[in-house]
Amino acid sequence: MKLSFVISTQPTKFQAITFDPNFEANAAHLASLGYDGIELGVREPDKLDVANLRRTLAQHHLSVPAIGTGQVFLEEQLSFTDPDAAVRERALARVKAHIALATHFDAIVIIGLIRGQTFPTVAREQAYAWMVDALQDVARTARAQNIRLAIEPINRYETDWVNDVAGAHALIDAIGADNVGILFDTFHANIEEPNIEASLRACGARLFHIHLADSNRWYPGAGHTNFASILATLRAMDYAGWVSAEILPKPDMKHAAAETIRTMKPLLSQSADR
Numbered sequence: 001m002k003l004s005f006v007i008s009t010q011p012t013k014f015q016a017i018t019f020d021p022n023f024e025a026n027a028a029h030l031a032s033l034g035y036d037g038i039e040l041g042v043r044e045p046d047k048l049d050v051a052n053l054r055r056t057l058a059q060h061h062l063s064v065p066a067i068g069t070g071q072v073f074l075e076e077q078l079s080f081t082d083p084d085a086a087v088r089e090r091a092l093a094r095v096k097a098h099i100a101l102a103t104h105f106d107a108i109v110i111i112g113l114i115r116g117q118t119f120p121t122v123a124r125e126q127a128y129a130w131m132v133d134a135l136q137d138v139a140r141t142a143r144a145q146n147i148r149l150a151i152e153p154i155n156r157y158e159t160d161w162v163n164d165v166a167g168a169h170a171l172i173d174a175i176g177a178d179n180v181g182i183l184f185d186t187f188h189a190n191i192e193e194p195n196i197e198a199s200l201r202a203c204g205a206r207l208f209h210i211h212l213a214d215s216n217r218w219y220p221g222a223g224h225t226n227f228a229s230i231l232a233t234l235r236a237m238d239y240a241g242w243v244s245a246e247i248l249p250k251p252d253m254k255h256a257a258a259e260t261i262r263t264m265k266p267l268l269s270q271s272a273d274r
């Protein structure tokens, strides 16, 4: 298992993510702390200087395990369930741009808030059907480029469906594509799942990616989530993916990144020794 840290490539309202205009300095710092990669939160893939980004990451031997899309909903309100067909189309086109970006890094594309939620003026079944149709289209586009998608269950205070692993399985069954799996975020799971370890096991082979945050969304070690037990569960499942710290930059990003390493590295090296 490898460790990454989530960084936004643009300013964003999403608080559990760091944006610092000096990406190069952040990359150098995270690499010096011992991170293996940077997960990118991206609103506008077409505005990124990919060549420059790749150069900086290569310089510091960092990978990009995953690319987040949630800002497209948070900043621009684009989603697959909007009552306006033109908005749904723009959401679809944007996620396809994320897929094209992901091919440069062999990264997973995360499907969180962009998938949409219910709207008062649209029947719930209709909104769900639009979401499934869009994700089938996105999954086909991703498959043609060898890219995997990860559905992220998100807690009830941020969205009104697909809040847990059971909801993610139901959505993936409806999509019917094997390049679609689950992103398990320990912060959301602490709110929604009856038992974090059992819910991890319930992901089975669909477990594609992990977001790490403690119960209070601070760095691992700042709350009451049992990361030793989570890592032991992942080892027992032979999970070979990444764990990515998506945390509030508190008390500041550098402190949060260093504390994450302090808690997680000993647990991760146990998994390498197995």
Ligand code: LER
Residues within 6 Å of the ligand: 014, 068, 070, 112, 113, 152, 154, 158, 185, 211, 246
């Ligand atoms: C994104 O990864 C996430 O966890 C959500 O809380 C975004 O709103």
Ligand code: MN
Residues within 6 Å of the ligand: 152, 185, 211, 246
């Ligand atoms: Mn997350």
